[in-house]
Amino acid sequence: MPLHTSPIDGAPMRTVRRYGIEIDVCPTTGGVWLDRGELEKLIEIIREDAAQEIPSRARLRQDQDEFDDDGPSRRGRMDRKSRLLDLFDF
Structure with a gap:
């Protein structure tokens, strides 16, 4: 309520x-x-986003190893707005 x-x-x-x-x-x-129960839903969103972020970070490190300092940036990861930030954006 x-x-x-x-x-x-x-x-x-x-x-x-x-x-x-x-x-x-x-x-x-x-x-x-x-x-009541909304905090648990919030925690689940954080867990889901973190689980998706781990493979993204591994791919980013692999991509950076293949290029020199002028290679790809972290911009791709930063373009995706996290649901947690979106949740409290009012």
Whole structure:
């Protein structure tokens, strides 16, 4: 059940829903609250992203070994915005 008013300053809360997670946000203080079970969903997103990142890093190291200093950069990895950053981008 989402909060209707902020416990910090009593301002009306805003509910943001991303990746199946409901986040209650205080627009004045920036405080965020998660309902029961939402933290576990957040942790699972972090685990999934980390599992996908490990092979990407191995490929990046392999690509860098094949080229000199002017070779490929880390830009490809940085272009992909993580779901965690996207989740709290409001």
